Amino acid sequence: MKQLWHNGIIYTMEQENETVEAVLVEDGEIIAVGSFDDLIEQAEEQLDLQGAVMYPGFVDSHLHMIFQGETFVRLDLSNASSAEEMLEMVKEAAKTTPADKWLFGEGWNEQNFADRRILTLEELNAIRKEPILLTRVCHHAALGNAAALSAGGIREESEAPAGGEIGRTAEGKLNGLLYDKAIDPVTEAIPRKGEAYIEYLTEVLNLAVDQMLSYGLTGGHTEDMHYFGEFMNPLTAFQRVIGKKHHFRVNVLRHHAVFEEMVEASVPFDEPFIESGAMKIFADGALGGSTAALSKPYADQPDNKGLLIHTDEQLKELVKLARTYNEAVAVHIIGDAAADQVLHMIEKYPAPNGKRDRLIHGCVLSEELIERMAKLPVVVDIQPAFVSSDFPWVEDRLGKERLAHAYPWKTLLDRGIMCAAGTDAPVEDINPIASIYAAVERKKPYETHDGYLPEQKLSRFEAIQMYTIGSAKAICKEHERGLIKPGYVADFSIFDRDLSAGTSEDMLAAKAVKTVVAGRIVFDREAGVGG
Numbered sequence: 414m415k416q417l418w419h420n421g422i423i424y425t426m427e428q429e430n431e432t433v434e435a436v437l438v439e440d441g442e443i444i445a446v447g448s449f450d451d452l453i454e455q456a457e458e459q460l461d462l463q464g465a466v467m468y469p470g471f472v473d474s475h476l477h478m479i480f481q482g483e484t485f486v487r488l489d490l491s492n493a494s495s496a497e498e499m500l501e502m503v504k505e506a507a508k509t510t511p512a513d514k515w516l517f518g519e520g521w522n523e524q525n526f527a528d529r530r531i532l533t534l535e536e537l538n539a540i541r542k543e544p545i546l547l548t549r550v551c552h553h554a555a556l557g558n559a560a561a562l563s564a565g566g567i568r569e570e571s572e573a574p575a576g577g578e579i580g581r582t583a584e585g586k587l588n589g590l591l592y593d594k595a596i597d598p599v600t601e602a603i604p605r606k607g608e609a610y611i612e613y614l615t616e617v618l619n620l621a622v623d624q625m626l627s628y629g630l631t632g633g634h635t636e637d638m639h640y641f642g643e644f645m646n647p648l649t650a651f652q653r654v655i656g657k658k659h660h661f662r663v664n665v666l667r668h669h670a671v672f673e674e675m676v677e678a679s680v681p682f683d684e685p686f687i688e689s690g691a692m693k694i695f696a697d698g699a700l701g702g703s704t705a706a707l708s709k710p711y712a713d714q715p716d717n718k719g720l721l722i723h724t725d726e727q728l729k730e731l732v733k734l735a736r737t738y739n740e741a742v743a744v745h746i747i748g749d750a751a752a753d754q755v756l757h758m759i760e761k762y763p764a765p766n767g768k769r770d771r772l773i774h775g776c777v778l779s780e781e782l783i784e785r786m787a788k789l790p791v792v793v794d795i796q797p798a799f800v801s802s803d804f805p806w807v808e809d810r811l812g813k814e815r816l817a818h819a820y821p822w823k824t825l826l827d828r829g830i831m832c833a834a835g836t837d838a839p840v841e842d843i844n845p846i847a848s849i850y851a852a853v854e855r856k857k858p859y860e861t862h863d864g865y866l867p868e869q870k871l872s873r874f875e876a877i878q879m880y881t882i883g884s885a886k887a888i889c890k891e892h893e894r895g896l897i898k899p900g901y902v903a904d905f906s907i908f909d910r911d912l913s914a915g916t917s918e919d920m921l922a923a924k925a926v927k928t929v930v931a932g933r934i935v936f937d938r939e940a941g942v943g944g
Contacts, residue, residue: 414457415439416932419449421462422911425897426469426881429874430913436467438903441931445899465926466911468877469897470631470904471845472662472884474833475773475794478635479647480552481624481838482617484519491520491550496530503532507541515561515603518547519839524701524806532556534589546599550840551699555596556589565599567591574598576722578704593698593720605642614641614650622659626936626943628844629906629925632662634794634835634887636693636743639668644675656686659943660930662904664888666693666743669731676738685902685931690888691743691771692735695722697751700776700803700810705748707777712812719748725757732758736765743771743794749818752782756789764790771887774799774837775825777811779818783828792831792887795822797852797876798841804856804865816866822852823869833887834879845880846912846923852876854917873913873920905929 419435425446435452437445445452453459488506493499499521510516523529537545537558544561548554562568569587573579573595580590591599604610625633637651638644648665655661665687667675672692682689698704698720703711706719723731735742741764746752752775764770772786773794786793800820808816825832834852836843852871855864864870871879885895894902907927912920928936928943936943 415444415455416458416460417449417452417456418460418462418467418905421464421907422466423462423897424466424468426874426878427896427898429872433897436897436903438932441903441933443897443899443901443903446897462907465907465909467897468906468908468912469881469895469901470662470928470930471629471880471906472632472634472894473625473630473835473838473843473845473880474634474884474887475796475835476633476635476838476843477552477637477640478621478625478633478663478838479614479618479637479641479650481843482619482621483517484839485620486617488516488518488547489520490518490547491522493521493525495526496523496528496532500532500536503537503545503547504540507545510541510543512543515544515546516541518545520550521547521556522550522701531590534558534587537589546603549702551701552840553593553699553704554702555591555599557591557599558589561599562587562589562591564602565597566602567595567598575724576720578720592702592704593695593722600640605646610642611646611649614647615653618647618650618654619659622654622661623943624843626659626661626928627925627938628846629908629928629936630843630845631904631906631928631930632664632884634664634666634690634833634884636666636668638665638675639670644671645680648680651687652681652683656683660686660933660935662686662688662930664688664690666690668693669734672740673734673738688888691741691768692731693743693745694728694731695745696728696755697721697746697748699747700807703810705776706750706754707748707811707815708750708753709815711810712815713809718750721751721754725754728754728758729762732762736762739765739768741765741768741770743773745773747774747776749777749779749782752778756782756785759789759791760785767889769831769887769889776803777815777819778821778825783821783824783830786825787828787830792833792883793825794833794835794887795820795825795879796835796837796841797822797848797871798836800855800865801851801857802841820855820866821869822871826871826875831883831886832879833883834876835884846921849873849876849880849912850917850921852879858918858921877912903929903932
């Protein structure tokens with residue numbers, strides 16, 4: 414059936430301010446755009462936008478969907494404003510957590526505390542003798558009690574693994590903190606087997622997809638295959654949720670630890686709604702936990718340059734493995750030392766024809782690094798909200814001189830480097846409007862200053878493009894996704910207001926009224942469909 418969408422503002426996103434009156438859709442594809450009068454005779458059904466504003470489908474280019482779903486069922490520590498408040502929240506949660514279950518908390522951030530104090534091992538031990546594991550907002554640090562550390566085999570005499578650190582007091586005693594690869598033994602000890610566990614993953618994934626649809630997101634590029642037991646656990650959850658319960662597009666990044674196993678097993682995907690993605694690699698940690706790998710020491714920690722997760726030889730072998738299977742890599746790089754290490758490898762072992770490597774985050778990039786990136790077929794997956802979240806404390810980490818190379822989104826676009834936008838959810842707010850605001854204003858909403866490093870501000874058109882055609886470019890689908898144009902998929906994000914009109918604060922009030930995937934309305938705020 415040919416459907417005609419009309420009576421609203423319809424942005425093609427091909428050129429700034431380019432709009433069309435109507436869009437004709439058949440079998441999930443756009444077959445024509447133009448004036449209402451020219452297309453109405455072909456239409457078998459009319460879909461009245463009632464003045465709403467339509468864009469190509471917004472896609473979050475980097476997030477962790479199952480982790481996002483778990484935020485609905487785990488203790489949320491993101492709003493704690495002090496260590497004492499966080500402690501009380503954990504105590505309350507302990508009262509209702511069965512003795513045979515771990516107590517999980519998510520999203521704490523000591524940068525939000527006036528004194529930046531982190532809870533101690535002793536404070537957690539006093540709450541319960543069963544395991545407590547509290548994940549920092551960046552997911553590159555975690556805080557556990559003695560039972561959680563013991564479950565992962567971490568004891569006073571334990572040595573930190575390569576690519577990780579075990580936190581200790583000034584006296585050399587465990588303090589409960591774990592960084593990057595040191596977290597793995599603890600998380601691997603969490604029970605993650607059986608049909609009941611897969612049903613749990615299915616439940617939380619449903620919650621994440623419902624939320625994403627309600628924000629106008631038609632898809633996401635997600636990395637979940639290595640954190641929930643055998644990779645078939647999360648993959649089965651995706652198979653049960655996507656395409657069956659939901660029309661939604663997911664590109665599944667495959668962590669290097671399970672990449673070859675997944676390829677060799679010829680695991681089933683459900684294209685075009687579940688697609689296999691690049692090999693995911695972590696090159697370093699995060700600035701918040703001081704584990705991002707920098708070429709020079711942290712300004713506030715002169716003996717610390719952060720952590721490279723892999724040696725040069727290990728990283729080389731991972732990139733070569735991806736190339737063996739004709740695949741691109743998607744590499745987490747936050748510090749400039751990590752960027753340099755990764756660029757050396759993909760310069761030596763370039764991406765296969767028709768594919769692009771993905772550089773995720775890219776928070777500290779010198780001019781020299783950006784020049785090298787401009788010569789490669791790469792896409793940078795940026796998280797605009799990192800700016801509003803990380804400033805002003807990140808100035809202490811990097812120092813004024815290096816700050817000039819931080820979060821250089823405008824420079825990347827001006828150099829012709831393809832960029833896609835995402836949230837790294839649950840690290841940042843999954844709402845794309847919040848990210849677009851952060852890209853445009855580079856500050857928290859309603860702050861009165863001109864933004865952090867305002868020369869790096871993006872226009873609203875540039876910011877929206879990163880969610881549409883930018884996310885399509887990240888997976889080499891820009892010939893069929895990311896624009897409202899004949900031959901492209903009928904994925905639409907429809908809002909109650911024009912994101913280009915009014916002030917940036919006005920834009921923050923925008924709500925998705927409909928979300929459309931492959932021509933099907935999968936979220937309708939007024940009709941109560943989806944979400």
